Amino acid sequence: MADKTKIVIIDYGAGNIQSIKFAVKRLGFEAVLSSDAEEIRQADKVIFPGVGEASSAMKMLKKTGLDQVIPTLKQPVLGICLGMQLMCDHSEEGDTNGLGIFKAEVRRFGKGVKVPQIGWNKIDNLKSALFEGIEEGEYVYLVHSYFVPECKDEIAGSEYGVKFSVALHRDNFYGVQFHPEKSSKTGEKILWNFLKLEVRN
Template identity: 55%
Template sequence: MIAIIKYNGGNVSSVQNALNRLDVDSVITDDFETIRNADKIIFPGVGEASSTMDLLRQKGLDKLIPTLQQPVLGICLGMQLMCGRNEEGNTFGMGIFDIEVKKFPSRDLVPHMGWNTFHNINSPLFAEIGTENDVYFVHSYYCELSAYTTSVCDYILPFSASLQKDNFFAVQFHPEKSGSIGNKILTNFLKLNS
């Protein structure tokens, strides 16, 4: 069973719709036992960091998520909230990835919105995916490059398009909006061993 973490993240339903297109059953839930017993967890997100972290704290999800043992996939704001300090609202995330989330400098259009190429890929999420594929981004804040970086995108500056630490995977882009490449990434995540 696939659990999609329920909170005020704006793309929860679109992630479930993407799984439906892949004929994969999922449940949107904030129930601790359901989440703990799921085979895979998806932690999506579209929204503002500080208010979202406040809601996660109110529900206790900020304590639960870092303890999960099965594969977890953070998407967009979900990825950013898995990191440490976030410049958006001077927010402190869950610290799974010990890196900062920073605001893009205003040297180009912000938010970074639309299709862009990711490269330097190094993750089982990207099995059988070439190095010159476009995925769909919508974000004003970015995760800095680090030892956790498993792919890179260039917009104003190079940033982490994806991260991995142990059973925690995260992508800044939206696989649920990234066509066949996004479907393949979700399929690869669903095939990961627990």
């Protein structure tokens, strides 16, 4: 029987949302896809995905008015990949102003590494209940050309040419650069931890 937690995956035309919905279902939860502000506000947990280019995604958020809604949410919110980047102050991709939730600048990887980074990478310096039961040095799956430099909101780090923040946390907002829905048992556990977070965590 599915858990009764109300989970909304924000649907604004810039996310790989079906794979996230299936991942949530495998954990015994049901998620709805929505761009409705009131439905998002009423959720127990909100997942904010994102795949693609920052400035285009931000335009879609503004078109739906969700750029005003997301920063005001009070329940646990999880930004994934581009979703996490859009929760930052600014991205070099398309010179895009973000939602300003995380006090960080998103930068493009330099010429010393292959871009985009596609594949598995170790995470370390784990903090927060999001990583309960996860060992230092476990691997997650990433696809990205831009990254968040190490910052005070960091709850997990990784390295690809440079050290960077692979997960962030501020108040009720969480963000992960990797794709938990594609990160095997480690990603499944991280997603489970998020879905089981207490509202006041």
